[in-house]
Amino acid sequence: MVTFKDFRNNVKPNWCPGCGDFSVQAAIQRAAANLEIQPHELAVISGIGCSGRISGYINSYGLHGIHGRALPIAQGLKMANRNLKVIASGGDGDGFAIGMGHTIHSIRRNVDITYIVMDNQIYGLTKGQTSPRSAAGFVTKSTPGGAIEPSLKPLEVALSAGATFVAQSFSTDLKELTAIIEAGMNHNGFAFINVFSPCVTYNKINTYDWFKENITKLSSIEGYDSTNRAQAMATVMEHEGLVTGIIYQDEETPSYQNLVNGYSEEPLNQQEMMIEEKDLQELMKEFM
Amino acid sequence: MLHQLSWKVGGQQGEGIESTGEIFSTAMNRLGYHLYGYRHFSSRIKGGHTNNKINVRTSVVHTIPDDLDILVAFDQETIDVNYKELTSEGVILADAKFKPVKPEDCPATLYVVPFTEVAAELGTTLMKNMVAIGATAALLNLEDEVFQSVVDEIFGRKGETVVQKNMTAIAQGHELMNGMLGDNIGKFELEPADGKHRLFMIGNEAIALGALAAGTRIMAAYPITPASEIMEYLIKKLPKFGGTVIQTEDEIAAATMAIGANYGGIRSFTASAGPGLSLMMEAIGLSGMTEQPLVIVDTQRGGPSTGLPTKQEQSDLMAMLYGTHGEIPKVVIAPSTGEEAFYDTIQAFNIAEELQLPVILLSDLQLSLGKQTVEPFDYSKIEIRRGKLELGELPEAEDKAYFKRFEVTEDGVSTRVVPGQKHGIHHVTGVEHDETGKPSEAAGNRKAQMDKRFRKLDHVNFNMPVFKNTPHEEADVLLVGFNSTKGAIEEIQPMLNEEGIKTNHAHIRLIHPFPAVEMKELIDNAKKVIVVENNATGQLANVMKMNIGAHDKIISLVKYDGTPFLPKELLGRVKELLTDGNI
Missing domain, CATH: 3.40.920.10 (Pyruvate-ferredoxin oxidoreductase, PFOR, domain III)
Structure with missing residues (x-):
């Protein structure tokens, strides 16, 4: 019997007290335990930033890579071992600024991994600069006159990029967050989960109270159909992105792994690497 | 005839x-x-x-x-x-x-x-x-x-x-x-050939076939001249072996995806040219710091920037030796013929796994795209060496103690385990870390880990770091090159010898770590050393001076107009240099 405690290690996070990331860490640990995964069957790949440290705070395999590149690393890992549960995670700077290209293309590619963004609308580790998620007018060290660029809308971007799983949650709602991560890990394809994870040190606007006041739970919207992409888009736009729950899920579209021509059913890392002599002869014949 | x-x-x-x-x-x-x-x-x-x-x-x-x-x-x-x-x-x-x-x-x-x-x-x-x-x-x-x-x-x-x-x-x-x-009629009739079956292929095909023979199953790449043929060949062949080529959104994704796949325990690589390599520099550092094997092929073309995308040049050398911020151990291999391209690609994968570091397989446009006769590859010479990769059962660790994936060892190489293995859990980070992979900024640990990583370079197991055709114990001139200049040098060596100029030839296949002992001996035995290369600043000549000295002997012979060296042209320029009071 696996419990969330099995996913705890003895490293003390260097997050500020009250940081939203603690709940994300706990939710991943609970979701993994609920899915009865053994710690060694999970790999958490993270980017750079406060949130990027999360891979070191979970008792599982983990790789803390370079800024913005958690997604390609995670996809490479999953391709090497299709039996492994792979989570990629990072902050809004990681996923929506430096790594935005990978985010879009990972969504399109639909490799079977779960991507959790800890979205705090600010750059924390570099001590308070604007993020692509900061609202226009937001005053930070790098936008002393207020941000003049509009905030990026990750849910709309994900939906229009062809995501097969889009969800959003709020870090105080551990129960909902855990359930969403579980659903994402069960989804056969790329699961995109944006989590409002407030920065208590540098973001005095998008606080816990602010989110509580502004968030609408999709479960409270009568007749909401998470298999309807158009409705998902309309609802997200209507609520200016401030909704939580599973926004959209398409269980029909096969994952990348299911589509790759000839892709081994057996994990590649358990395969014989040496080709046979007759294969080499066959391959050489084409050049003769 | x-x-x-x-x-x-x-x-x-x-x-x-x-x-x-x-x-x-x-x-x-x-x-x-x-x-x-x-x-x-x-x-x-x-x-x-x-x-x-x-x-x-x-x-x-x-x-x-x-x-x-x-x-x-x-x-x-x-x-x-x-x-x-x-x-x-x-x-x-x-x-x-x-x-x-x-x-x-x-x-x-x-x-x-x-x-x-x-x-x-x-x-x-x-x-x-x-x-x-x-x-x-x-x-x-x-x-x-x-x-x-x-x-x-x-x-x-x-x-x-x-x-x-x-x-x-x-x-x-x-x-x-x-x-x-x-x-x-028949004015250009050729003597009959030996009728032997040989391969006729471009260097990129030899590299791709080498990668397949070395056991690679996932290639991540972004198209670029003159590297694309490698991915194009493998996307046709890999499905039969359970693998695939993933065309990524850019070269950063290509290199980091390959790192992820290697971390997962398979052999994965990427191939690109100068502009792509520039984008991969941070990933190369990640591979070095986290000790994840990574093979990158750089098919050099005319630089800088977009430069001369379809023309021959060898100007990425310095960037490949030293590119990426900070200091990491790295191996740079430079084959010069189709045969070498095949076997050296396999060596690149072996070294990357044995030493758990990035290996750059350097090619150039002439080698990558020049179509040449290649002797059929010898299956018995294909060897897969994975070093200290431990895929078997691991002993149970103490409660939640991490596996010492970065254990400080004599040869600098630590036991490697991969995600999915029971009792193998460890952390991997580009932040300086301790033996279990946990971040650590302690001065003593920093030094121990840096020294450990660099010790690996003392254990590069590469067959024939220098190709030598050295008939003379005491030569008037030693001609040195890397990659595709071999062909032109091979042509003129006998011509120079015939003219009474005792000429030796050394072609460097392992450029980093530099085979200094071997090269020094050859340089010592020559009156002059002419380094032939397709770049403007004499990069290989400078690498040689840096590793060996011999500044008074080493003369640079460069060409950077986008065209390869031709034998007679090279002969003329070598003789010019030798008669200019240099000999």
Whole structure:
């Protein structure tokens, strides 16, 4: 019997007290335990930033890579071992600024991994600069006159990029967050989960109270159909992105792994690497 | 009868110039001749002058020659651009359609042949290249049948009629030319070849095949000239072996995806050229710092920036040796022929896993795209060495104690385990870390981990770091190069020796860590050292000076106009340097 405690290690996070990331860490640990995964069957790949440290705070395999590149690393890992549960995670700077290209293309590619963004609308580790998620007018060290660029809308971007799983949650709602991560890990394809994870040190606007006041739970919207992409888009736009729950899920579209021509059913890392002599002869014949 | 022949076909890009060269050379390969072909092309799809020069020989050859015997021209530009290479014995076979004019100072003989007209009469002008091949056959006194198997393969799926028509086009071209040549039929007849079956391939294909033989199953890559053929070959072949090529959104994704796949316990790699390598620099540092194996192929082309995308250069060397911020151990390997490209690619994968570090396999445009005769690869020489990778059962650790994935060891290499293994959990981070992978900034740990990582470079297991052809104990001159300059140097070494200049040749295959002991001995035994390279600043010469000294002996011979060294040109420049009071 696996419990969330099995996913705890003895490293003390260097997050500020009250940081939203603690709940994300706990939710991943609970979701993994609920899915009865053994710690060694999970790999958490993270980017750079406060949130990027999360891979070191979970008792599982983990790789803390370079800024913005958690997604390609995670996809490479999953391709090497299709039996492994792979989570990629990072902050809004990681996923929506430096790594935005990978985010879009990972969504399109639909490799079977779960991507959790800890979205705090600010750059924390570099001590308070604007993020692509900061609202226009937001005053930070790098936008002393207020941000003049509009905030990026990750849910709309994900939906229009062809995501097969889009969800959003709020870090105080551990129960909902855990359930969403579980659903994402069960989804056969790329699961995109944006989590409002407030920065208590540098973001005095998008606080816990602010989110509580502004968030609408999709479960409270009568007749909401998470298999309807158009409705998902309309609802997200209507609520200016401030909704939580599973926004959209398409269980029909096969994952990348299911589509790759000839892709081994057996994990590649358990395969014989040496080709046979007759294969080499066959391959050489084409050049003769 | 001749021992060597130089043949070139030229015209507008998109006009079938490539396939003309392909058909001719494949047929010659099947007769057992040694070939080396080099394409001149532009960075555009259609239009623009293109040509394909092929050296045909009864013995080994790794370069195109300066001279030209037969020029097949489909437009006037081909004559204007290339006639200066023709010898006085040379021949131009020009399509009557464009009313060819021989330049006044052209010493060769012009034959105006109605390639297009004959092809049109047979049904389609597309077959003009087959008529030209027939005309070539007349000059070489070849039987038309030598082209039969090639024509079968190319046109077979279009039906027997198409095959027949193409063979008829060859026969008519042959006959027509025979009528024009008179006494000159078979003027360029070659001595018979040995009939041995050899491969005729570009360097990129040898690299791709090497990667497959080395056990790679996932390649992540972004298209770029002159590297794309590697991914294009593997996407056709990998599915049979359970793997695939992933075309990523950019080169950063390509390199980091390959790192992720290696972390997962398979062999994965990427291939690119200068601009892509520039984007991969941070990933190379990640591989070095986190000790994840990574093989990257850099097919050098003219830089900087977009530079000369379709032209030869060897100017990435310094960037490959030292690129990425901070300091990591890295191995740089530079094969120079198709055979070396295959076996060195396998060595690159072995070293990357044995030492758990990034390995750059350096190529250049001439090697990557030059099509050459290659001896069939020897299966018994393929060896897969994975070093301290431990995929078996691991002993149970103390409660939540991490596996010492970065244990400080004598050779600097630690036991490697991969995600999914029970009792193997550890952390991996690009932040400086302790033996279990946990971040640590402690000064003592930092030094221990840095030293550990760099110790690995003392244990590079590479077969033949330097190719040597050193007949002289005391040489007047040692010629040194890397990658594709080998062919031109091979040609001139005997010429220099014949002129009484005792010449040794060393071609460096393992550039980093530099084989200083081996190279120093060779340098000590030479009065002068001339370093031949396709860049402006003499990068290899500088690397040699840095590792060995010998500043007074080392002379740089560089070329950076986008074209490869040609043997006679190189001979002239070497002699010039030696007579300039240097010897």
